[in-house]
Amino acid sequence: MTIPEGLDNEGETDCLPSGLKEECDFLSEYATRLMGVGVHTSRVIRNTKRIGMALGLEVHISGFHRTLIFTVNEETTGKSRSFVSDIAPLPNNFRLNSELSKLSWQALDEHLEFDEIKKRYWMLVNQPSLNPWLVMLLTALANLSFCALFGGDWAARLMVFADTLAGVLLKRWLTVNGTSAYISFICCSFVASMIVCGLVCIVPTDTAEVALATSVLFLIPGVPLINGFIDIVEGHILNGFSRLTEGALLVLCIAVGLAVTISITKFTIN
Amino acid sequence: MIFMDILTDALFGAMAGIGFGAISNPPVKAFKGIALLAAMGHATRTCLMQGCNMNIASASLVAALLIGWGALLVGKLMRTPMTVLYIPALLPMVPGIYAYKVVLSLLLFFHHINDASASQYMENTIANSLVTFTTIFNLAVGATLPVLINKKTAYSLTRGRKLEETKK
Numbered sequence: 001m002t003i004p005e006g007l008d009n010e011g012e013t014d015c016l017p018s019g020l021k022e023e024c025d026f027l028s029e030y031a032t033r034l035m036g037v038g039v040h041t042s043r044v045i046r047n048t049k050r051i052g053m054a055l056g057l058e059v060h061i062s063g064f065h066r067t068l069i070f071t072v073n074e075e076t077t078g079k080s081r082s083f084v085s086d087i088a089p090l091p092n093n094f095r096l097n098s099e100l101s102k103l104s105w106q107a108l109d110e111h112l113e114f115d116e117i118k119k120r121y122w123m124l125v126n127q128p129s130l131n132p133w134l135v136m137l138l139t140a141l142a143n144l145s146f147c148a149l150f151g152g153d154w155a156a157r158l159m160v161f162a163d164t165l166a167g168v169l170l171k172r173w174l175t176v177n178g179t180s181a182y183i184s185f186i187c188c189s190f191v192a193s194m195i196v197c198g199l200v201c202i203v204p205t206d207t208a209e210v211a212l213a214t215s216v217l218f219l220i221p222g223v224p225l226i227n228g229f230i231d232i233v234e235g236h237i238l239n240g241f242s243r244l245t246e247g248a249l250l251v252l253c254i255a256v257g258l259a260v261t262i263s264i265t266k267f268t269i270n
Numbered sequence: 271m272i273f274m275d276i277l278t279d280a281l282f283g284a285m286a287g288i289g290f291g292a293i294s295n296p297p298v299k300a301f302k303g304i305a306l307l308a309a310m311g312h313a314t315r316t317c318l319m320q321g322c323n324m325n326i327a328s329a330s331l332v333a334a335l336l337i338g339w340g341a342l343l344v345g346k347l348m349r350t351p352m353t354v355l356y357i358p359a360l361l362p363m364v365p366g367i368y369a370y371k372v373v374l375s376l377l378l379f380f381h382h383i384n385d386a387s388a389s390q391y392m393e394n395t396i397a398n399s400l401v402t403f404t405t406i407f408n409l410a411v412g413a414t415l416p417v418l419i420n421k422k423t424a425y426s427l428t429r430g431r432k433l434e435e436t437k438k
Contacts (some may be wrong), residue, residue, distance in 0.1 A: 030414065038294065039353070040353060043351065043353070046425060073349065092294035092295065093295045094291070094294045094295060094296035094297065094300070094353075094354040094357075094358070095295050095296060095297045097351060097354055098351055098354050098428060099297070101351050101428040102349065102428040102429075102430070105426070105429040105430060109430065121283050123350055124284065129295045130292060130295050134292070134293075135292045135293060138288060138289040138292040139286075139289050139292060140289070141285055141289050142285055142286045142287075142288065142290045142292075142362075143286075143289070144285075145283070145286040145289065145362070146282075147283050148278075148282045149279065149312070149362070150367065173271055203395065213367055214366075215365070217366040217367070218290070221370060222290060222357070222360070222361040222364045223294055223357060223361075225364060225406050226361075226364070226406065226413075227357070227409075228355050229407055229409075229410030229411070229414075230353070230410050230414055233410060233414050233418075234414070251369045251372075251373065254373075255372075255373030256373075258374070259373075259374065261372075
């Protein structure tokens with residue numbers, strides 16, 4: 001059987017037009033980076049197609065939780081290439097979500113050269129994140145606010161503030177040491193809730209239950225839970241359920257850590 | 271007094287939105303928008319739940335709709351994708367307490383499986399699961415609906431002026 005020119009993937013380096021492999025590698029890097037930093041599936045697909053369009057390529061993507069499957073057609077020659085890329089787990093990054101989306105429009109509207117797109121991409125990716133100490137402080141204040149919203153008094157709020165600082169520090173240390181996210185969530189939930197139980201014995205408060213209940217809420221994986229539902233609403237149902245399953249497992253881990261604290265301290269929640 | 275309560279609720283909602291949003295490293299310029307939307311959304315939900323006796327799922331839907339439309343306007347002004355604004359703003363409304371109570375009730379159910387109280391824990395598990403699931407679903411649907419209605423605008427919020435337009 002004769003395979004039409006451009007449709008065979010055997011010996012792909014020979015049949016590929018020059019540069020297409022490099023462009024495919026870039027599209028793969030771009031799309032998997034977006035998926036990794038917590039962008040919902042439809043936006044990843046839209047942005048990658050837009051970059052492809054700017055390069056004169058027609059891009060088709062099938063999105064899964066851990067991999068993306070690409071088919072890239074070069075419009076001028078009709079040659080195509082299909083490949084699968086792994087999605088590396090990365091910390092959520094809304095700045096990249098926003099900036100890489102802008103880059104896709106710039107590539108299309110300003111007719112950027114491929115090298116210029118790559119240059120701007122790596123410049124954006126290598127920009128520093130927010131100061132981790134500032135993030136830790138803001139997270140602790142956020143959890144303090146949560147405690148306040150649930151009716152905790154000032155003593156309870158300060159306990160939650162302290163436990164969140166410790167919990168975030170521990171989570172960062174465990175992440176740096178390559179601990180599994182599930183183990184990390186159990187440990188952080190246990191330590192954070194134990195700190196509150198310890199503080200309740202020292203500092204008088206009328207809302208100890210609220211303090212304990214909110215002590216672990218900084219761990220709730222809100223982004224995958226909301227992204228999961230967005231994916232489902234937008235028709236990427238498999239990916240949506242994958243994200244929800246991951247989120248539900250993390251919630252389960254939080255509850256396990258808390259349950260261990262409760263069984264050790266015999267503290268009850270109403 | 272009621273006004274002060276709403277203001278306090280909005281303030282804590284904004285703080286929670288900024289703090290939980292900061293974990294996901296949003297663009298610095300987006301913080302103002304996130305704070306505004308989180309404050310507006312949380313205060314609205316509290317007003318609906320306490321003032322109109324609305325349940326948490328329905329109140330969350332209304333608040334999320336407000337956040338979604340707000341994110342569309344703010345996103346247009348800041349050239350920022352809607353999700354960057356509305357996900358952190360929705361985070362303070364994720365029913366975390368209900369989510370962990372689901373598992374906690376389940377654990378207590380197994381702990382008391384031979385007692386008469388077991389059925390009560392089972393009921394709590396189911397009730398908390400339904401509240402958690404429906405509330406998060408409503409939050410996501412409410413915030414996404416404006417995207418689905420205004421696809422063209424929502425999908426091009428980060429677009430600058432076209433090169434041709436700039437040349438003119």
